[in-house]
Amino acid sequence: MTAHGLFTAHVPGTSLLHRMALWAKLAGVLLVGATPWLARSVWPLAFVSVGLAALVALARLPVRLLARSLRGLLPLLLVLLAFQWWSTGLAYAVRVVLGIANAFVAAGILTATTPVTDLLDGAARAARPLRRLVDPEVVALTLGVVVRSVPWVAGSFSDVRESARARGLDRNPRAVVVPTVVHVVAFARSTGEALAARGLVDPGDEGGGATDADR
């Protein structure tokens, strides 16, 4: 696994961002995620990128790790850029790709300045009004698993690329994308099974009933 020293891991600190309320940070991430839909040109997105860079500096997050994580994401972004350019146009493609990079960095800042446990507590609390529809603990758990999986997927992607390169196939997108998807699905299955085995997806206070998560 090549996903060492990830940008998404928690970096303890005392900066403004570390002390900021979780809901404010979450709102910020959502806002950054929404900019590609709100923006009419590339400039607002570029402005957000600069702002995010300033926040990384403010929170004293390891820039080296950020650069490395982004580099891991780069091939994926390039494929996307090419595809959107071909299907829609260059301006749109740049907006999409910049939007994704921004969302990635914003989510990274959130997880780097917030212990996952706080994230889970916050998500569980936020989901409480919806508890007739979904178990807040399951919402929290899902979020935790997503946070944990991002580096795994990135690592899997570069592992697959390496083995494709070893076979001289790294210029062939299918030789990289297909095995990555297979890895990710297998990972999702085994993670789901491990969660089910730990009883973490069982209903909270129960009388009986197996979960539909079986199988």
Next chain:
Amino acid sequence: MGEDTPAASVRLAGATVEVPLDDSPGRDRTRTILGPVDLSLDQRRISVIGANGSGKSTLLRLLNGLVAPTSGTVTVDGLDTVRQGARVRRRVAFAFTDPLSQLVMPTGREDVELSLRRRHRSRGERRRAAQEVLERFGVDHLADQSVYDLSGGERQLMALAVVLATDPALLVLDEPTTLLDRRNTRLLRELLHSLPQSVVVATHDLDLALTAERTLVVDAGRVVFDGAPVEAVACYTALVDES
């Protein structure tokens, strides 16, 4: 917890697992991959051996309701694994071969805290309980590292601390030593030996299988031997030589 914890009692009655044959569109043809199995497991240390694809993992998955029997029943301490699945899973912990699929949080400490969420609502209590668990398994110095940065052996220890944090009565392990070197295999064996819980372990490591009180040999979905570990290993070896 303590040494006087009673051994968990598992009953399988006519338990059978069938899977659909996917090459028969429309028709409901199935293949029996396990059973029928009738067993009472009351010993503290039980090992399960058998060839690849013989049905060991399927048998183990029945014990905490990860797989439901197509017919027959499986109970743990009187609780049905299907109808009372959630309560069964609170009594039965399951450890997989690959600890990375088991550890779902970025660090071990957070994962142990995750195990304890249902039990301790207050964050402070949860933190204290997690620290206690980490110390009990001697992994507190690894607890704040990314799970990706731990060695295979350290990860497997951490995964065990995570699933044992809730003090289950029974620990089920599916090939826990496959990814470990000799030294870590020995450490794991010693840890398993010291646990107050009942343990059921499926393994290709015959030395580990021999440390049990009772060994099941599975072949082509059937339990073909059930008894003393030494005889079980002889039976398994004979099976392999036959084919």
